Amino acid sequence: xxxxxxxxxIEALIFVSESPVGAEQLAEALDVGKAVVxxxxxxxxxxxxxxxxxxxxxxxxxxxxxxxxxxxxxWVRRLSRNKPFRFSRAALETLAIIAxxxxxxxxxxxxxxxxxxxxxxxxxxxxxxxxxxxKKDVPGRPMIYGTSRDFLELFGLKDLSGLPTLKExxxxxxxxxxxxxxxx
Amino acid sequence: xxxxxxxxxIEALIFVSESPVGAEQLAEALDVGKAVVxxxxxxxxxxxxxxxxxxxxxxxxxxxxxxxxxxxxxWVRRLSRNKPFRFSRAALETLAIIAxxxxxxxxxxxxxxxxxxxxxxxxxxxxxxxxxxxKKDVPGRPMIYGTSRDFLELFGLKDLSGLPTLKExxxxxxxxxxxxxxxx
Amino acid sequence: xxYDIKIDNFxxxxxxxxxxxRKNEMNICDIPIAEITRQYLAxxxxxxxxxxxxxxxxLLMASTLVHIKSRMLLPQSEDDVSEExxxxxxxxxxxxxxxxxxxxxxxxxxxxxxxxxxxxxARKFSSPELAALEEDEFQAVxxxxxxxxxxxxxxxxxxxxxxxxxxxxxxxxxxxxQIMSQLAGKESISFAELFSPSPSRHEVVVSFLAMLExxxxxxxxxxxxxxxxxxxxxxxxxxxxxxxxxxxxxxxGYG
Numbered sequence: 218x219x220x221x222x223x224x225x226x227i228e229a230l231i232f233v234s235e236s237p238v239g240a241e242q243l244a245e246a247l248d249v250g251k252a253v254v255x256x257x258x259x260x261x262x263x264x265x266x267x268x269x270x271x272x273x274x275x276x277x278x279x280x281x282x283x284x285x286x287x288x289x290x291x292w293v294r295r296l297s298r299n300k301p302f303r304f305s306r307a308a309l310e311t312l313a314i315i316a317x318x319x320x321x322x323x324x325x326x327x328x329x330x331x332x333x334x335x336x337x338x339x340x341x342x343x344x345x346x347x348x349x350x351x352k353k354d355v356p357g358r359p360m361i362y363g364t365s366r367d368f369l370e371l372f373g374l375k376d377l378s379g380l381p382t383l384k385e386x387x388x389x390x391x392x393x394x395x396x397x398x399x400x401x
Numbered sequence: 402x403x404x405x406x407x408x409x410x411i412e413a414l415i416f417v418s419e420s421p422v423g424a425e426q427l428a429e430a431l432d433v434g435k436a437v438v439x440x441x442x443x444x445x446x447x448x449x450x451x452x453x454x455x456x457x458x459x460x461x462x463x464x465x466x467x468x469x470x471x472x473x474x475x476w477v478r479r480l481s482r483n484k485p486f487r488f489s490r491a492a493l494e495t496l497a498i499i500a501x502x503x504x505x506x507x508x509x510x511x512x513x514x515x516x517x518x519x520x521x522x523x524x525x526x527x528x529x530x531x532x533x534x535x536k537k538d539v540p541g542r543p544m545i546y547g548t549s550r551d552f553l554e555l556f557g558l559k560d561l562s563g564l565p566t567l568k569e570x571x572x573x574x575x576x577x578x579x580x581x582x583x584x585x
Numbered sequence: 586x587x588y589d590i591k592i593d594n595f596x597x598x599x600x601x602x603x604x605x606x607r608k609n610e611m612n613i614c615d616i617p618i619a620e621i622t623r624q625y626l627a628x629x630x631x632x633x634x635x636x637x638x639x640x641x642x643x644l645l646m647a648s649t650l651v652h653i654k655s656r657m658l659l660p661q662s663e664d665d666v667s668e669e670x671x672x673x674x675x676x677x678x679x680x681x682x683x684x685x686x687x688x689x690x691x692x693x694x695x696x697x698x699x700x701x702x703x704x705x706x707a708r709k710f711s712s713p714e715l716a717a718l719e720e721d722e723f724q725a726v727x728x729x730x731x732x733x734x735x736x737x738x739x740x741x742x743x744x745x746x747x748x749x750x751x752x753x754x755x756x757x758x759x760x761x762x763q764i765m766s767q768l769a770g771k772e773s774i775s776f777a778e779l780f781s782p783s784p785s786r787h788e789v790v791v792s793f794l795a796m797l798e799x800x801x802x803x804x805x806x807x808x809x810x811x812x813x814x815x816x817x818x819x820x821x822x823x824x825x826x827x828x829x830x831x832x833x834x835x836x837x838g839y840g
Contacts, residue, residue, distance in 0.1 A: 224455075225453055225454050225470070226455055226473050226476050227455070228456060229455030229469040229470060229473045229476070230473075230476060230480050232467070232469060233469055234480070238480070242480065243480075246476060246479045246480040270412060271408075271411065271413030271414075271416065272416050283416070285413035285416060285417055286413060289409070289410055289413045289414075292410050292413065292431065293413065293414065295430045296418070296422070296426070296427075297417075373534070373535070374535070375535075378542075379536055381533055381536070382542075385543070385544055388519060389520075389522055389526070
C-alpha cells in the first residue's frame with residue numbers, strides 16, 4: 218500500500234478513539250511497521266499545529282489524541298452550558314409517576330419508587346415540570362403534586378390525555394419479549 | 402471580534418460535541434448572528450471535503466458533525482475490534498414504513514407489512530430511532546409514531562427530505578429486492 | 586418446486602407471495618390466483634407436516650387467497666353489484682403487494698446509506714475537555730442534600746458502636762474549631778473526610794450541627810458536583826461566595 222494514503226486513515230483512527238492511540242496500535246491495525254507510522258504521526262502533528270485550526274494532535278503518555286486548542290476552553294464551556302437539560306433516571310421515574318398518578322403526594326411516589334424522592338422532586342419543581350397542586354387534608358397536610366404546562370410543552374402534549382396508555386405499552390413490551398432480538 | 406478567528410473555534414466546538422451541533426447553538430455560544438456562522442460552516446465543510454482528510458464535516462439531524470470517511474470503516478473496525486452490526490430486515494422495513502409514512506399508527510404498519518410488528522416497534526423505540534408523536538383521535542386512541550433525531554443522525558440525513566426517493570411501482574421490480582439470501 | 590422454500594426467510598405472507606409471483610414470472614396485475622393459491626398452500630402444508638410453527642399471518646393469507654379464488658369463480662351478477670363495487674377481487678391484494686414491495690425496496694435503500702457506527706464513525710463519547718469542565722462545575726447544595734448525606738452516614742453506623750462511647754462527648758464548639766483547622770490551608774475537603782473511620786452517632790450529629798453553624802456564619806460553603814454525590818466543604822474566603830448558598834426555607838420541607 219502506498220504510504221501517502223495512510224495519513225488520512227491515521228487521522229480518522231485517532232479521531233474516533235476515546236483514549237490516546239499509540240504508534241504500535243496504529244501500526245498493527247494498518248498492518249505496517251511502526252517505522253512507517255511514526256513519521257506520518259509527526260507530520261499530522263505539525264499539520265495541525267501550523268495551520269490555524271481549532272484542534273491539535275497531542276502526544277500524551279498513552280499515545281496520540283486530538284484535543285481542542287487550550288485557548289478555546291472558554292468557548293467550549295459556553296457551548297456546554299447551553300446543553301439541554303438531561304434527565305437522570307431518577308428524575309424520569311419520578312416525573313412518570315407524577316404524570317400518570319397525579320394528584321399524588323410524596324409518600325406515594327416514594328412507595329412506588331422504593332427510594333426517597335425528595336431531591337428529584339425538588340429538581341423537578343425547580344425545572345418547573347412539576348407543580349404543587351395544594352395540600353392534602355390528612356394529618357401532616359402533605360403537599361399534592363402534579364405536572365405543569367411546561368411538562369406538557371416539553372413532551373409535546375396538548376393535554377394529559379395525550380399520554381400514551383400503559384396498556385398499549387405493555388402490549389408492545391410483551392411482544393418484544395417474545396421475539397428474538399430484532400436489530401442485531 | 403474578527404470573524405476570521407471564528408472558524409477554528411467552530412471547528413473545536415463541533416469536535417467536542419457528542420451530537421450534531423446546530424448553527425443556532427454555535428451562534429449563541431459565540432455570541433454572533435446565525436448569518437455569521439452559516440458561511441463559516443459551509444467553508445469548513447468544503448475545507449474538509451477538498452483536502453484529502455480522514456474526517457469530513459457532515460450536516461445531519463439539524464446540525465453538524467465530524468465523521469470518518471466511509472471508505473475507512475474497515476480500518477476503524479480493525480482498531481476498535483468492533484464487529485459491524487446489521488439491521489434485521491424486519492427492523493429496516495418497519496423503519497422505512499415509519500420514515501416515509503409518518504405520522505403512522507401500528508395498525509397501518511402491520512397492514513403494510515402483513516405481519517405483527519409490535520416487537521420490532523418496541524425495539525425501535527428502545528433504540529430511540531422511533532418516537533411517539535401523540536395519539537390519534539380515533540376510537541381506541543392509538544399511539545402515533547414517527548422517526549427521531551437519532552434516526553436522522555444514524556442514517557446521516559439532514560432532515561426527512563433527505564430520505565432516498567421512494568420508487569413507485571406499477572409492476573414487479575425487475576431487479577427484485579433481495580429475498581432469501583439477505584436475511585440475517 | 587416450491588417445497589424447498591423456508592418460511593423463515595420471508596418477512597411475512599406478502600413477502601412470500603412476491604417471491605412466488607416473481608419466481609413464476611407472473612403478471613402482478615393479472616395474477617393467476619388458482620395457481621398461486623395452490624403453490625402457497627403447498628408451502629404451508631409442507632411446513633405443517635414438518636411440525637414447524639407457522640405464524641398466524643401466513644394462515645390468514647391462505648384463507649384470503651382461497652376467498653379471492655372462490656370469488657373469481659362466481660359468475661358476475663348484474664343486479665346485486667353496483668358498478669363501483671365491481672372491482673377485481675384481486676385488486677386489494679395487488680395494491681398491498683405493490684405497496685409492500687415499495688417499502689421493501691426503501692428498506693434496502695436505507696441499508697445502503699452510510700450508517701453511523703457501521704460505515705462512518707463519530708466521537709460518540711464525552712470529550713476529555715468537557716469531562717474536566719463538569720468536575721469544576723459545582724451545583725450549590727440545598728439543605729435536603731445535606732440531610733440526605735447525614736442520613737446515609739447514620740445508616741452506616743452500627744448500632745453497637747454508639748452505646749459505649751458516651752464518655753468522649755464532643756461539643757459543637759470543639760467540632761467547629763476542629764473543622765476549621767482541618768480546612769486550614771486546603772482548598773476543600775469532602776464531607777466524609779470530617780469523620781473518623783467509624784464515627785459514633787454522636788460524632789456525626791455534632792459534626793453536622795457544627796457544619797450548619799459554620800454555614801450560617803458564612804465561614805463555610807458546601808458544594809456538590811452532582812446531586813447525591815460527594816459534598817465538599819470549602820472555606821468561604823470572601824463575601825463573593827455568599828450567593829452560592831442555597832438555603833431556602835423550602836428545602837427544609839423535604840428533609
